[in-house]
Amino acid sequence: MNYRSNADLGGREGYGRVVPEPEGSSFHAPWEAQVLALAVSMGYTGAWNLDMSRSARETLPDYSTLSYYEIWYKGLVRLMAERGLVSDEELASGHALRPARPLTRVLKGADVAAVLAKGSPTVRPATAPALFTIGDRVRMVATAAPHHTRLPGYVRGKQGVVERLHGVHVFADANSQGLGEQPHWLYAVVFDGSELWGEKGYEGLRVSVDAWEPYLEQIK
Amino acid sequence: MDPHDLEHGDHSELAEIDLRVRALRSILEQKGYIDPSAIDAVIDTYQNKVGPRNGARVVAKAWVDPAFRNWLLRDATAAIASLGFHGRQGERMIALENTESLHNVVVCTLCSCYPWPVLGLPPVWYKSAPYRSRVVKDPRGVLREFGVTLPDSTQICVWDSTAEVRYLVIPRRPLDTDTLDEVQLSMLVSRDSMIGTALASKPDANP
Numbered sequence: 001m002n003y004r005s006n007a008d009l010g011g012r013e014g015y016g017r018v019v020p021e022p023e024g025s026s027f028h029a030p031w032e033a034q035v036l037a038l039a040v041s042m043g044y045t046g047a048w049n050l051d052m053s054r055s056a057r058e059t060l061p062d063y064s065t066l067s068y069y070e071i072w073y074k075g076l077v078r079l080m081a082e083r084g085l086v087s088d089e090e091l092a093s094g095h096a097l098r099p100a101r102p103l104t105r106v107l108k109g110a111d112v113a114a115v116l117a118k119g120s121p122t123v124r125p126a127t128a129p130a131l132f133t134i135g136d137r138v139r140m141v142a143t144a145a146p147h148h149t150r151l152p153g154y155v156r157g158k159q160g161v162v163e164r165l166h167g168v169h170v171f172a173d174a175n176s177q178g179l180g181e182q183p184h185w186l187y188a189v190v191f192d193g194s195e196l197w198g199e200k201g202y203e204g205l206r207v208s209v210d211a212w213e214p215y216l217e218q219i220k
Numbered sequence: 221m222d223p224h225d226l227e228h229g230d231h232s233e234l235a236e237i238d239l240r241v242r243a244l245r246s247i248l249e250q251k252g253y254i255d256p257s258a259i260d261a262v263i264d265t266y267q268n269k270v271g272p273r274n275g276a277r278v279v280a281k282a283w284v285d286p287a288f289r290n291w292l293l294r295d296a297t298a299a300i301a302s303l304g305f306h307g308r309q310g311e312r313m314i315a316l317e318n319t320e321s322l323h324n325v326v327v328c329t330l331c332s333c334y335p336w337p338v339l340g341l342p343p344v345w346y347k348s349a350p351y352r353s354r355v356v357k358d359p360r361g362v363l364r365e366f367g368v369t370l371p372d373s374t375q376i377c378v379w380d381s382t383a384e385v386r387y388l389v390i391p392r393r394p395l396d397t398d399t400l401d402e403v404q405l406s407m408l409v410s411r412d413s414m415i416g417t418a419l420a421s422k423p424d425a426n427p
Contacts, residue, residue: 010329010380011357015350018365023411026266026341029234031241036341037262038245040308041254054331068332068347073241086247094243096250109257116265119307122384150382152329154356166312166385186383197357204375207356210383 003146006063007054011154011197032069039076044107044115048079051176055148056082122170124183131213132187136162138216140189140209148176151215155207158195159219163208164188171212184212271340272411274305275388278338279414280406282315283393293317296388300338310337310386316379317390318416323374324389325363325416327355328381335386339411346415356380366417389413391420 009015027033043053057075060066066074080086083101090097107115132138142157150172166186174182189211193202248254278300282289292299296313300306313335316324328334329352334342345351355362359376363369370376379387391413397405400423412418 005330007330009349009352010327012349012353015348015353018345018348018350018354018362020366020412020417021343021345023272023343026271028344029238031238033263033267034241034245034259036266037259038241038248038254040262041258042248045253058331064349068344070237073237073244077244085251085253086244090247091240091243094246096247100251100253103253106253106255107258108255109261112258112261112265115308116262117307119309119311121311123312150330152380152382154329164314166383169384172383186385188379188385190377193357202357204372205359206375206377208377208379210381210385212383 005058007058008153010152035069035073039072041107046104047083051172055176124168126168130185132162134162137219139219140215149173155209160189160191162187163190186212266341275338275414276406276409279390279409280402282390284402305337307337310335312385315388315390318392323376325359325378326387333381335388338388389416394420394422397423
């Protein structure tokens with residue numbers, strides 16, 4: 001039950017200045033582009049889903065010391081190793097040493113444009129009416145989830161107002177654990193800066209978070 | 221990459237990760253898990269085809285075409301798709317219009333969610349701990365590091381992309397741009413202005 005995300009950074013102190021970067025190159029070294037493309041290709045195989053890959057990355061023990069594409073590389077290796085798709089010996093030798101495992105599908109060059117243009121929509125048909133409506137005051141659940149979640153720590157237990165309904169979406173918490181999609185209504189919930197950070201100095205700040213229905217509690 | 225880094229011993233680390241990634245690619249190719257032409261095609265897409273000029277076209281059209289602007293604010297996914305931009309990491313889009321009284325800023329505090337079809341891949345700062353940790357708490361301080369100072373009377377709304385909805389900021393149209401056409405206007409729209417960490421450029425600032 002010990003789940004620790006190293007990626008939940010909202011509101012944390014001590015990270016210093018933001019360093020802007022001119023518009024231009026997508027990658028800063030050729031290996032970064034390779035990692036992105038390998039991760040996209042392997043993600044397409046269906047051996048794991050998007051939420052599992054986020055979970056694999058955010059729980060890397062050395063997350064905070066890695067560059068962005070190092071995180072992607074290590075997350076990818078981890079997902080494949082856990083499924084027996086590659087072994088440590090193979091990674092050390094740089095050669096395939098065991099037979100390939102069967103995959104549901106492989107991304108072909110000729111299909112890339114169509115696959116990327118289609119994406120992977122997470123909207124699903126509603127099977128129940130939404131419990132909340134625009135303007136409702138809600139409180140976010142206060143306890144930390146013992147698994148991958150998309151409720152950031154800085155809004156746990158905080159009160160906000162439902163500002164938008166996004167429809168019904170695949171529930172990241174369930175999908176990341178291999179429990180199926182379990183779609184739920186998704187809302188944009190808006191918080192006042194003073195509710196999140198304290199009474200003084202946060203006037204005129206609002207923060208919106210996209211939150212699935214199980215994250216929301218009614219305020220009586 | 222910054223040559224300065226190389227002098228400080230990062231060269232070996234860089235070489236090491238480069239070798240590791242090459243090894244991984246070889247293994248996956250040998251096992252038939254990947255098609256090398258697909259790897260090339262994915263890189264080509266995000267290196268050369270998809271980037272913030274797409275989003276700039278959306279913004280410029282919204283500035284000149286009120287019907288498109290209304291459609292964009294009502295159903296951004298469909299309005300943006302009508303210009304040919306859709307797909308991975310932009311499956312469901314929302315457009316946020318900046319006004320005199322409200323300035324919108326987009327972040328993903330949990331990872332790096334970003335609207336790929338209209339902006340391409342995110343810049344390093346967007347994925348970095350300083351931006352992700354601070355912009356939800358001190359957006360004015362972060363904006364100052366981008367050289368942007370907003371009046372105290374302007375509200376700031378920060379949109380944390382915590383699910384599969386992606387946000388595109390529509391910056392305010394600069395004054396004195398009535399004579400510019402859509403293509404000229406799109407050149408005033410920077411990537412950062414569509415994230416909310418910059419304003420659209422003034423026409424004279426853009427040769």
